[in-house]
Amino acid sequence: MVAWISKGFWERVARVILRNRILILLIITGLTVFLAVQWKNMRFTYTEANLLPDHHPVNIQYNKFLETFGEEGNLIVLAVKDPSLFTPEHFNLWNRLSKQLNAFPEVDLVVSTENLRELVKNDEKQQFELNPLITHPLESEEAIDTLKQHLFHELPFYEGLLFNKETQTIRTAVYLDKEIVNTPVRKDFIFNDFVPLIEKFEKNTGLKVHVSGMPYVRTLNSQNIIDEIGGFILAALGVTSLIFFFFFRSFRATFISMIVVIIGVMWAFGTLGLLHYEITVLTALIPPLIIVIGIPNCIFLINKYQQEIQKHGNQAKSLQRVVSKVGNATLMTNATTAIGFASFIVTESTLLKEFGIVASINIMTIFILSLLIIPVIYSFMPVPKNRHLKHLNKKWIGGFVKWNVHIVKHRRIAISITSIVLLILGIIGIYQIKISGSLIEDMPKNTDFFRDIRFFEKEFDGIMPLEITIDTKRKNGVMKLSTLRRMDELENLITDIPGLSKPISVVNLVKYSKQAYYNGNPNYYQLPTNQENHFILSYARKSSDNADLLHSFVDSTGQIARITTFMQDMGTDNMEDALEQVQTTIKKLFPEDRYEVTLTGKALVFMKGTKYLVNNLIASLALAVFLISLFMAYMFRSFRMILISLVPNIFPLLITAGVMGYLGIPIKPSTILVFSIAFGISVDDTIHFLAKYRQELVSNGWKIRKSVYAALRETGVSMFYTSIVLLFGFSVFTTSSFGGTVALGGLVSITLLFAMMSNLILLPSLLLSLEKSIANRKILKEPNFDVLTGDDDDS
Structure with a gap:
């Protein structure tokens, strides 16, 4: 009885389609126009993929860090490794470049040799002051050599931040306005202002400028995704149409199939716009996926139509049978494919959930489009000739x-x-498979920005920030000497771990303060003793410039400190080993009853997100198997x-x-x-x-x-x-x-x-x-x- 109803249902569907051909074409055209209008709502992603749900503890810790210290991924770094930089002409142009960058409203701060300040002691006012290192353009190589000597050998505070003493690589740090880092403004600034300015400097000097930092990398990586979408669609159309033509040897059949999948692609983009989803590295795959999955639908339907024509030559009966006999089969196969994609919806990852929703919806819409468009278009065309049906008798397929x-x-x-x-x-x-949680592993290896990532890994030990927050659980607890010494010991360990950069924290500032107290002698770049601490802090409290610097490393209450280090792309296993070493030292140095220490940062969030995702996707695959098994149970x-x-x-x-x-x-x-x-x-x-x-x-x-x-x-x-x-x-x-x-x-x-x-x-x-x-x-x-x-x- 149920089987008879199913058969009768598809026969009724066939009659409805063939009797309402014009109306169906008008409806499809109207929906296509409507969804094309939704393209204006499509947005390209401006952040890294967050694979964790919002309520995950790692995400909660990261968001708490952002609330305390603001966006951590707002740093762009420039570097030049070339001895000819240290000539008056080139060095002054380098400093001028920093000044030009600092003038943009999108830039919050630039730290470079141009505006570098030295902490000095003012005995008369009994306070520290920040004096400019360069007060006017340097006109001679002797002046530049003097500056180099002073910078590389007498200012250890800036080592690893602005220069590599061993290779004499000079770096400039550009901090973007935190409000625009995750908005389209960032992209406009980088492509319209930042990149042209760098290219102009390179042209005028002949020097190679290496550029990196997460905002810059994310922008160029997103643009690569955008650039590839069109190429994928054209390649998918080209490959599938060639194979289709090879099988059917019919321009008519190939053309009809291309119409179906092109409309499917338009609907896929429209769905993204309608739902206001971002185009990510995953959702960018959906349009070509629709082409690849849609063509088999066309093969089944057109093949059945031509088989029926070959059998009895009656076009009306053939078109009706295309729907009534193949409709059920294509519905079932598209449904199982859609289930495979829809299983991603249960992962709790926004990235995969959106991918699963859009992909599963559009797999079913490409089925509907195939079922409607192919019979309707063929109904307006003459009956296929014998030459169009030759492929049905191909000997090599039979073989x-x-x-x-x-x-x-x-x-x-x-x-x-x-x-x-x-x-x-x-x-x-x-058993030999490994899990990878690298932020940059999948990035295109043949691009300049990826090669620059490797450059900064070699010169400055990476660009991916790892943040450590230390909550002393009491106001102004950070500046206690016992806390600073614990932090210094932790930083020494971090420095010794391969793949992690020299940390930056309030400890560096306190050491610099002691150096300044002893008239800039680099031998005193160290934490003060208990006796020295009283005098040095009395100078520091009177220094407004020092307070401004302090706020970059300590929260407004003086209770929470921040240690920032940068990671190389060292692989998940090595990253976990490094983090375990850090965690072990933290437990030893910071008793839990007195301190609350948290590791966070985008690199850590992504690594944890990958592991979370693997577990969830195994569950989603199991769900897909279970659902399809239920489906098969209902069928058989x-x-x-x-x-x-x-x-x-x-x-x-x-x-x-x-x-x-x-x-x-x-x-x-x-x-x-x-x-x-x-x-x-x-x-x-x-x-x-x-x-x-x-x-x-x-x-x-x-x-x-x-x-x-x-x-x-x-x-x-x-x-x-x-x-x-x-x-x-x-x-x-x-x-x-x-x-x-x-x-x-x-x-x-x-x-x-x-x-x-x-x-x-x-x-x-x-x-x-x-x-x-x-x-x-x-x-x-x-x-x-x-x-x-x-x-x-x-x-």
Whole structure:
């Protein structure tokens, strides 16, 4: 009864579509215009991906830090490593560049040799003062040499901040206005003002300026994402249309398919705008994904239409059967794919939740568009000629299917042994997989800004901030000498850890104050003794300039101190080892009853977010498997068939995970997506095969062997077509400059290749090997609805 209603439903849908062709085209056109208008609401991301939910303790700590000290990722650094910088002409132009940058309203502060100040003691006023290091342009090399000597050997406070004494690299620190760091203003400033000014300096001097810092890196990285979207869409259209034309040898069929997916892409962008979601490195993949996933829909529908035309030549009946006979199958396969993407919604990560929502919605809309547009457009066109139908009789495709049947029929033992060996190798490889929580690992390696990141890692030990806050639990507790000594010991440990930069904190300022108290003697750049502390603090309290500096390192109550260090991209394992060393020292130096010490910063938040995401995505993959299993249970009403159907789909995932282990591809936000995406897509072939298999069982009097071979011959061509389109479609992503996108494209392609072979070889072999346990009507009951309806002629 339910099956009859399902069949009747699709026949009614077919009649509605064909009787309301003009209205449907007008509705699609209207919705396309409406969604195109929503493009104006699309926003490109201006922050790093926060993979943690807002209520996560690590996020709470980070937000608390921001409330106390403000945005920490507002620093852009410039550096020159070239002896010719230290000539009067070049050095004065370098200082002029700093002054020009400081004049922009988007810049809060510039710290450079141009405005460098030296802390000196004023005995008459009994206070410290900040005097300019340079009061006028330097006219001779002798003056510059004197400045270098003073800077590199007598001002240790600025070492690691403004210069590298060993390599004589000079650096300028540009602090952006914290209010504009995470807004579009940042992008406009960097591209319209900042970059042209740097390029002008390089042109005038011939010096190479290295630029980095999180605001700069984020801006250029976001622009790379934007630049790649158009390229991906064109590449996906080009590859899929070429493959489609190769299969069908029809410009008409190719053109219609391209119309469907182009409208699908427009709707995808419109959905992003309508929901006011940001375009991130993930959501940027959705439009080309829609092309790759939409083309198989077109293949199924157009192939069925041409098969019907070849059978009886009646266009009206053919178009009706396209909807009534293939509509259910394409709905089911698109639904399972959408479930694979929708499983990301449960991760509690805003980034993945938005990706899952938009992707799953648009996978279902591309199904609807395919089902509506293809029959309607073909209804206005003449009946396909014989030359358009030649591909249906291609011998090489038939040969491929015959080869599959032969392998399944005569090589089942070899298939079993090969599958077991691959499974064992895959499991061994899985144990070699590592987790990566690097902020910059996926960034394009061939760009200047990435090479500059490596430059700053070498010269100044990194650009990714790691913040340590020390709450003394009492007002003005930071300036107690006992607290400063504990902080100094912690900073000495941090300095000794490879991959972490020399820390910056109030300790440096107190040491500088002692140096100034002893008339600038660098030998006194150290913490004061108890006796010295009284005199030095009496000078410091009277110094307003010193107070301004202090507020950068200590909160307004004097209760909370901040230690800032920068991290190299050292890999997750090394990062965890470094953090463990820091945590161990903190526990030893700062008793919990007297101090509350917190580690935070964008690098730490991203690393913790990656681990959180891996755990959540494993759960989401399990959810996708469970939901699709329920779906299969509803379709086939057989527990054993569910288990059989899962084997050829989980098997490729295990093989791909093993490949990741052997190739050293880590688990990270981009690569973990592979499994849910591939599972949702690969199960489509299983549904097609098992639905046809069950249909053949009924037709052949429950003869397993005959039904398996018949189902394989019937569905093998469609499975091959769609798998090849998907494989080459996803391989488009390997052209990306982002490492994560390359890995995603390559791994999904590998998984889908294994999935195709599993469904064409392993699944039929399992059915034949287990024929005695499944070849009865009690196990394979009448399905709740027909995925594939019969081919009887309706007269």
